[in-house]
Amino acid sequence: MKFDTSPQELKNKRLIFALLAHQDEDVLTAQIDNIRYFNPNAGIVLYNGGTNVNFAKNMNVLIYPQSHPLKYGNIAPYFWEIMNWIETMQLDYDYIMNVDHDMLFIKHGFETFLDEIMKENDCIGWRLENSIDHPNSVPIESMVIEWNLWKPIFKTNIYKSYFNPGQVYTRAIVKRMLTHVEHSVVEPLIRNSEAYALEEVFFVTLAMACGGKIGEYPGGSKFNEAVRWGENITYMDMNESNKNPNYYWIHPIKGEELIQLSRQIPKIPNRTTCYL
Template sequence: MICFALLAHKDEEALLQQVRNIREYNPNDTLIVLYNGGNDPDFGKAVCKSENVLYCTSSRPLQAGKTGRFFYDVMAWLEEAHISYEYLVYTESDVMFINHGFKDLLEQLMNGYDCLVEAVKVEMYPDKSNWTTAMRMWKEWHLWKPFFRSEFFYGTFNPMQVYRRRIVKRMLRRINKSHLERLLDKTGVISMGEMLYLTIAMQCGAKCQEYPRMYRKYFRYRPFISLDEVKDAKRLPEAIFAHPIKDHSVRAWISSSQTTKDTEGHS
C-alpha cells in the first residue's frame, strides 16, 4: 500500500486534477491524505469526499517556505488513526505523474532499503556549506542540536521522499514532540522537511536509497516544467513524475493525456 501525503493550500480544480493524476498512475493499493496548509478550513474537503481522499485533521495554516511540519503531522495522524500502509510518500501540489511505473520502481529501489530520496547530502561543517537551506539551519544549530542530539545533519529535496512505515514508527518514537513543537514555533529555517525527516531516519538506522539520475530528468527546484518538456517526458518511460508544475496549461495537458489514454483503452 502506497500512501501519498499531499500538501496543498489553494485551487480546488488543481487539487482535483492532481488527485485524479495520482489515482491514474497508481491505480492499486493507494491512499491519498490531504494536508490543508491554507487559511480556508474548508479547502479540499469537497474533493476529499468525492474522490475518497483522507483529510488530515491535524492540518493547519502554514507559511510559505515553512511547510516542514506537514509530513510529521501526517505521520503522527496516520499512526494515531491506526491506518496501515507500506510506503509513505511526501507529495506537494506541484508534483504530477507523467507515466506509469512508480510502484514497480519503489519495489525495485526499496528492496533492502528504508527510504528513498532525490539525493543524500551530509552537512558536517557550517563554514563549508554552500546550500542555502542548510546554511540557515547552521545559524540556528545551537537550538536544533539538542533536538537532533548530533553534530551534523542530512539533507535532500522535499518532494517524493519515501519512507517505509517501519522506519516511520521508529522516527516517531525518537522525536520529542513537545521539543519539536517549540522549535517549529520560533524557527526561521525554510524547507525544514529537506533536513528533518532524513536526519531522523538515518539516526534510527535507516538504509537510504537515491533515485537514479535517469528518473530525475524532469525533477528539479527551478525553472518550472514547461509544456514542451512534459510532452517530451511523456515519450520516456523513465520520466515517471515531474516537478515543479505550476502552469495551468501544463496541468490541463497532463490531465487530457490521461483522459485520452483511458478513452483509447476502452474503445
C-alpha cells in the same frame, strides 16, 4: 467515481500520498485525478495549509482533520503531523510519500518501482546532500542558525537534505522516527523554526539518526528535465522524462499549466493493475 473520504479509505493501502495544497480547487482536482489514474491502489491524505477552512471540503478526497495554516518557508509540520496521525490508526502501509501541489505523475508502476528500490533503502529523495560536502546548499546553510537546537535531538555532527518533493519513507523507519524523539520538545521546534525549508533537512536527518538507510532516486542527484526548482516543466520535458524508466513524476508544474499538461500526458493502459 465516488471515493471514501473517511480515514477508512487508507486501510489496506500500501502507498499513501501526503498532499499539501491550499488554493485553486480546479488545479487540485486535476492533480488528484492524475495521482489516482497512475496510482489506483494508493491512498491520499490532503493537508489544507491555507486560511480558507472550506478549501477542498466538497472535493472527493480525505482531508487531514487537524489541518492548519503553515508559514512560508516551513511546511515541515504537515508531513510530520500526517505521519503521526496515520500511525495512531495503526495502518499497515508500506510507504508514505510527500507530494507538493505542483507535481504530476507521468506513468504507471510507481509502487512496483518502490518495491525494488526500497529493498535497499528506508527512504529516498531527490538531490541528496549533506552538511560536509554541500555547506552552501540553501536548506543546509539555513540550518546552521538552529543547529544548536537540533543537534541534541539528532545526536549527530552532520545533517542531510533532500529536495522536498517526492520524499518517500517506509513505515518501518517512520515508526522509528516517531519513537526516537520527545514530541513535546520536537513539535514546538518544528512549528517555530526559522530555518528555511526545514522539511528538506528534518526528515532525512532524523531517519539517518535512527540508523536508516538513506537512498536517492536513480538519476536524482541533480535537477534536470524531470525534477527541478524554478520554471515549469514543459511538454517536451515531460516526454523526455517519460522515456527514462526511473522517472515516474515531474516537478514543478503549476496552475493552469498543470491542468493542461495533465491532459497531455500519454494515458497508456496499466497492464499490471487489477481494477476491482
